[in-house]
Amino acid sequence: MENIKLTAKDFAPDSPVKWCPGCGDFAILAQVQRTMAAMGLPHEKYVVVSGIGCSSRFPYYMNTYGFHSIHGRAPAVASGIKLANPELSVWVVTGDGDGLSIGGNHVLHAIRRNIGLKILLFNNRIYAMTKGQASPTTQQGTKTKTSPMGTIDYPFNPARFAIGLDCAFVARGLDTDMALTSHILERAARHKGTAFVEIFQKCIPFTDKEFDGLKDKDKKDDFLIKIEHGKPLVFGRNRDKGIIFRNFRPGIIEFKPGNIPDDVAVYDETNAEMAYLISGFQAPEFPIPLGVFRATEKSSYEELYYNQVAAVGDTKSNELETLLAGPDAWEVK
Amino acid sequence: MNKSSPKKEVRINELNSITIRFAGDSGDGIQLVGHQFANATAIAGNDLSTLPDYPSEVRAPAGSLGGVSGFQLSFGDKSVMTPGTRPDVLIAMNPAALAVNIKNIDKGSVIIVNSDAFNPGALEKAGYSANPLEDGTLANYRVMAIPVNTFTENTLKDSGLAKPQILKCKNFYMLGIMYWMYGLPLEPTINWIKIKFKKTPELAKANQEVLSAGYAYSEAAEIFDARFQIKKSPVAPGKYRNLTGNEAAAYALITAAKLLKKKLFYGSYPITPASEILHTLCMHKANDVVVFQTEDEIAAICTSIGAAFAGCLAATGTSGPGLSLKIEAMGLGVIVELPLVIVNVQRSGPSTGLPTKTEQSDLLQAVYGRHGESPLVVIAAASPADCFTTTLEAARIAVKYMTPVIVLSNAYLSNGSEPFRIPKLRELPRFEVPPLPEPGQFKPYMRSSETLARPWAYAGLKGYEHRIGGLEKADITGAVSYEPENHEKMTKLRAEKIARVVAEIPPTRISGANEGELLVVGWGSTFGAITQAVTEAREMGLRVSSAHIKYMNPLPPDLGTVIRRFRKVLVPEENLGQFRMMLRASYLIEPIGLNKIQGQALNSDEILSKIKEILRGN
Structure with a gap:
């Protein structure tokens, strides 16, 4: 790899960014630009692919190769790019409607194959671009233009969806938590195979208050838990609460600060079962988990694909005529 | 033949062309013997045309009328244009095959049956109250009733194989008989058997023995009073192989990628009758052919569009309902102006329709079936071998004009086969791509003055980083543009670009x-x-x-x-x-x-x- 030094600015294009003032997407954009700059890969090796929705304008705001495709299909377009040229670092930017409703099938199969895509799913729990309809992650009971009496649909939990599909890298970030998001993006960038990152993102016109509980300086530590590999699952303003498991059911115990009991679980990001249980945490019973849920290694689709082809042996030198003739051609003199 | 042989003299009739139909239960290996017979006639120097005709069920109920599989071919001395209308010879491996096909057989024609299959149960399933071999129904035909099961069992009685395995070889007995009747060589089929059953030598041996036994029986038995010699076809010298339309399309895609010196990418979802393109390409993965079996038809075209953006010659293939699913992405292909070949193997519709049967009913869908003003190129193949020429032409136009191109084939062409002369490299058309300017001069939507094609700056090329997408783009710069006049200009440019493809069209013959x-x-x-x-x-x-x-x-x-x-x-x-x-x-x-x-x-x-x-x- 070339040893090149780039900054976030190198990844910012000349054209203006057109999201609503205060949109969570600005913060994520800045983190993605910073992460790419830090990876040591030149611009031309990056491709950002998106579908339709506010988040999907993302490629226009990146000074890389970019493809703003059609609704829900970004993982498919991106899979074609990655398999065609595995040297490229291919990022998919999608939203809760784009990625889990119309494009659910493609996200699902990208994960199943473990193809080398970084899938960033910006979860604002609403169809924002089409002006406020319920999305597959809108919380039950929410009043929207298509649910004036409150939604009755059970919502998807995107991170848990990916864990359920055995995705080898799954994380959840928060638009305003720069340090956390940046850490997650960097790990995702270095991950081989599908990396699925859900990012909670507020939408100023429609879901402005959606994640306030996770952002309030005074209260947030009681509402969220940051999970870290090898660290005990502790939360609370005074770090006096911990997660325990009894008979495979999670529970909360309280203790004196600094005195963490032994039965408080220590997070293990290689443990799929633990990731599944923790990712299911819902307010108000449990704190909302943020961080890297799962990070394990398994061969990526493109690796398996090209290894298999290599095992067949190189037949490229075959003359076209030999190839076309096949084994059973005959000669007419 | 040995002159001292006491056998009666066998007349050799010389014919210009003949139509033969193999028919039997869908588990009888009819398609297999049909293809083998077709290859043998081709190798013997005849021109030919084939038409497989099989039920959509993988295994329809055995012996039923709905489960009859057919393979018709016409071969002869001059350019055989079609697989023939009414067969001169019908081979019926069971009563259902006879019942289904008899209405297409003229009186006086030859019917060869496997008489062992005409048992009460099978007759009932075929709707016969009495055995047509015995009740005079076939009095006006030249019927040859041969107990093929019995002869096959006799041939293989010492093989050590179980009875069901032995009976699976019976189609080769019939094939052996047919090879004798038409003076065709056994060797190509023997070679094929050796390769096909490489891992099960006992089956290779059995099939070979049964094939030879059928041939020898015909030579020795006196039930045949005639054999036929079909005059050879005067064909151009060269190397030939028999190709179905689907195989021809697949090889054209590989050829196009080689001529372009690019990887071929084929994203596809299985669908009858287009799947053989996918199967054929899967066998050539080591030859810079990237094949991706996707989760659905939409992903099939979208992965291909992605691969085109990454610099591959990209293609996808499908049939009518799949083409409908791809339509939105075709619109994307039109606006991003990337090269893409879409092979549509038409079948009877709408919806699932008659999924294994042929039709030409996707023409309007192909030409007009998109949202917005989204013209693209549509070309149609005329014969199985022409699927090669047509698909190659589609790829050439796709890269020259940076546009999606639809190839219209159909079930008749995709399953049918004919001899294909393997072209020499120098006979193939030259592929041109629009010129790529120096990085500093590059704009995504600048155009060639001749073709109006934009440059193909693919992801990974240093200095050409740019963004494309479904939103309307400003002329030349490619920036997102909502300007009314720009949209009209771009719409007209896209239409004009496709209109200029007339430059590729030779005078109408x-x-x-x-x-x-x-x-x-x-x-x-x-x-x-x-x-x-x-x-x-x-x-x-x-x-x-x-x-x-x-x-x-x-x-x-x-x-x-x-x-x-x-x-x-x-x-x-x-x-x-x-x-x-x-x-x-x-x-x-x-x-x-x-x-x-x-x-x-x-x-x-x-x-x-x-x-x-x-x-x-x-």
Whole structure:
């Protein structure tokens, strides 16, 4: 790899960014630009692919190769790019409607194959671009233009969806938590195979208050838990609460600060079962988990694909005529 | 033959061409023997045309009428144009195969049956109350009843194989008989058996023995009074192989990628009758062919569009319902102006329709079936081997003009086969891509002044980083643009670019006189039937010409002039008149339609009688 030094600015294009003032997407954009700059890969090796929705304008705001495709299909377009040229670092930017409703099938199969895509799913729990309809992650009971009496649909939990599909890298970030998001993006960038990152993102016109509980300086530590590999699952303003498991059911115990009991679980990001249980945490019973849920290694689709082809042996030198003739051609003199 | 042999003299009849139909239960290996027989005739120097015809169920109930699988072929000394209308010889491996096909067999024709299969149970399933071999039903046919099961079992009694395995070889016994009757060589099939059953040598041996036994039996037995020698076809020297339309399309894609010196990417979802393109390409993965079996039809085209953005020659293949699913992404292909080949193997629709049967009913979907103003190139293949030429041409136009191109094939072409002369590299067309300027001068939507194609700056190229997408783009710069005038300009540019593809279209070839009473205008798979019908009509003294159209969009620039030189125009097609509508709209003429929507190809008899009706009024 070339040893090149780039900054976030190198990844910012000349054209203006057109999201609503205060949109969570600005913060994520800045983190993605910073992460790419830090990876040591030149611009031309990056491709950002998106579908339709506010988040999907993302490629226009990146000074890389970019493809703003059609609704829900970004993982498919991106899979074609990655398999065609595995040297490229291919990022998919999608939203809760784009990625889990119309494009659910493609996200699902990208994960199943473990193809080398970084899938960033910006979860604002609403169809924002089409002006406020319920999305597959809108919380039950929410009043929207298509649910004036409150939604009755059970919502998807995107991170848990990916864990359920055995995705080898799954994380959840928060638009305003720069340090956390940046850490997650960097790990995702270095991950081989599908990396699925859900990012909670507020939408100023429609879901402005959606994640306030996770952002309030005074209260947030009681509402969220940051999970870290090898660290005990502790939360609370005074770090006096911990997660325990009894008979495979999670529970909360309280203790004196600094005195963490032994039965408080220590997070293990290689443990799929633990990731599944923790990712299911819902307010108000449990704190909302943020961080890297799962990070394990398994061969990526493109690796398996090209290894298999290599095992067949190189037949490229075959003359076209030999190839076309096949084994059973005959000669007419 | 040994002259001292006491056997009766076997007459050798020399024929110009003959049509044979193999029929049996879908588990009888009919397609296999059909293909083997076709290859043998081709190797013997005949021209040929084949038509497999099988049920959509993987295994329909054994012995049922719905489970009959057929393989028809015509071979002969001159250019055989179609697989024939009414077979001269029917091979029926069971009563159901006889029941289904007898209505298409003329009196006096040869029927060869496996008499062992005519047992009470099988007769009942086929709807026979009495055995047609015994009750005089077939008195007007030349019937040869051969106990193929018994003979196969006798041949393999010491093989150590179990009875069900032994009986699976019976189709080769019948094939051996047919090889003797038509004086065809066994070697190609023996070689094929050796390769096919490499891992099960006992089965290789058994099939080979049964094949030879069938041949030897015919030589020794006295039930046949005639063998036939079909005159050879005068063909151009060269290397040949028998290809189905689907195989031809697959090899054309590989060839195109080689000529372009790029990887081929084929994203596809299985669908009858297009899956063999996917299967064929899967066998060539080590040859810079990237094949991706996707989760659905939409992903199939979208992965291919992605691969085109990454610099591959990209293609996808499907059939009617799949084409409908791909339509939104085709619009994307049109606006991002990336090269893409879409092979659509038409079948009977709408919806699942008759999924294994042929039709030409996706023409309007291909030409017009998109949202917005989104023109693209549509070209149609005329014969199985022409699927090669047509698909190669599609790829050439796709990269030269940076556009999606649809190839229209159909079930008739995709499953049918004919000898394909393997082209020399120097005979193949030259591929051109639009010039790529220096990085500093590059703009994503700058265009070639000749073709209006934009440059193909693919992801990974240093200095050409840019963004494309479904939103309207500003002329030249490619920035997102909502400007009203720009949208109209871009819409017209995209239309003009496709219109300029007329530069690729050769003058329309007319078979027959250049002007006159009647012009038969066809497109796609009806080529063989139309050519044969028109040739026969002219032999009868009728003044009729024909023109066959490959470029469906844009249409040939001279077509209006050509058509207006005739008083009447007949358009035979396997739909309710889709091309006729296009001709009417384009040239303000009122063509006569001949339309067949039965899942079966139009045949030359049907076209000939329509020609007679128009010209003689009968």
